[in-house]
Amino acid sequence: MSTRWQKVDKLVEAALDLKASERKAFLDRACFGDDDLRKEIEALIAANEQAEQNDFLGEPPVELFNNLSLPNKRSLFSKQLLQHTTVKAIKKKIEQKAIYRASLLTIVAVLLLLFVVNIISNISQHYSQQAIKSIEVQKVKKLHSLNYWAMLQRYDNRQQPKGKAIRLTSITGQTYANKGDGITLHFVSKESGYLYVFNQSIKAQEQENSNIYSVLFPTPSVNNGVAHLTSGKEVSTREGVFEEEEATERIWIIWTVREDLGLRDIIERAKQGEVIGSDMQLLDTYIETRKNQKVKTEVDYEKAMMNLIFDSEEMIYAIDITYVG
Numbered sequence: 001m002s003t004r005w006q007k008v009d010k011l012v013e014a015a016l017d018l019k020a021s022e023r024k025a026f027l028d029r030a031c032f033g034d035d036d037l038r039k040e041i042e043a044l045i046a047a048n049e050q051a052e053q054n055d056f057l058g059e060p061p062v063e064l065f066n067n068l069s070l071p072n073k074r075s076l077f078s079k080q081l082l083q084h085t086t087v088k089a090i091k092k093k094i095e096q097k098a099i100y101r102a103s104l105l106t107i108v109a110v111l112l113l114l115f116v117v118n119i120i121s122n123i124s125q126h127y128s129q130q131a132i133k134s135i136e137v138q139k140v141k142k143l144h145s146l147n148y149w150a151m152l153q154r155y156d157n158r159q160q161p162k163g164k165a166i167r168l169t170s171i172t173g174q175t176y177a178n179k180g181d182g183i184t185l186h187f188v189s190k191e192s193g194y195l196y197v198f199n200q201s202i203k204a205q206e207q208e209n210s211n212i213y214s215v216l217f218p219t220p221s222v223n224n225g226v227a228h229l230t231s232g233k234e235v236s237t238r239e240g241v242f243e244e245e246e247a248t249e250r251i252w253i254i255w256t257v258r259e260d261l262g263l264r265d266i267i268e269r270a271k272q273g274e275v276i277g278s279d280m281q282l283l284d285t286y287i288e289t290r291k292n293q294k295v296k297t298e299v300d301y302e303k304a305m306m307n308l309i310f311d312s313e314e315m316i317y318a319i320d321i322t323y324v325g
Contacts, residue, residue: 149305213275
């Protein structure tokens with residue numbers, strides 16, 4: 001490449017890097033006193049701009065240069081320079097498009113990644129919620145059980161035991177006994193919890209006697225007054241003796257996962273095992289609001305005991321014992 005060609009090539013590239021509004025002042029300085037040089041550079045700039053606008057990859061627009069009024073002696077030289085310059089412009093255009101496509105692909109890849117991450121997050125959240133629901137369902141459906149049986153002791157007129165106590169295999173909703181009999185309930189829980197057992201005199205209730213409830217478990221002499229049950233450990237109530245000629249005693253069995261502070265306070269305020277005063281209404285309300293809970297009963301004849309099965313964290317179950325004189 002000749003010295004003049006190199007000069008023209010550099011001036012064209014420098015002019016193309018400038019804004020259109022800045023090129024006139026640049027050419028005034030670079031081509032001062034050489035009008036042919038200026039016309040040649042302007043022609044090359046114009047051809048380059050047309051090449052960029054047309055975005056072609058074929059032959060450069062030499063015909064545009066042929067239409068320009070340039071000195072004949074540089075016609076061939078200028079055509080060659082025009083081809084060289086316009087091809088460079090096209091290569092530059094291709095490079096710019098490659099950069100644009102690469103940037104576009106990067107943006108698309110990032111958006112796709114965010115989309116996939118969002119889908120994975122939604123799926124994870126869905127299965128997390130399903131897992132939580134499953135755990136909650138399992139928690140609700142967890143079955144609790146409480147085993148119990150009764151020991152019946154008969155007494156003579158002098159309140160002396162008549163023989164050994166009899167183990168009652170089945171003691172459910174309605175059980176019959178004789179005047180003077182004493183019954184003790186025994187319990188074994190398969191898990192730790194709290195047990196409260198009250199005796200309610202139905203006959204006393206009909207007579208509006210204030211002392212209709214008595215505490216069978218826990219008492220100071222039974223389990224040291226503590227309602228807590230240890231898994232697998234047997235506990236028993238104090239004995240209830242039937243003294244009336246004819247009556248029905250209702251025994252309320254209450255089991256809870258956590259200690260019930262209200263029932264604890266009622267038991268602590270009881271006098272000689274009898275629930276008194278406003279505590280009777282509190283106990284009435286407690287029982288009334290929970291007595292319809294579903295409790296399944298099963299008889300284990302092999303172990304001679306009853307099994308109460310329930311799915312709530314508190315259970316209340318009633319046994320009516322009717323005795324005759």
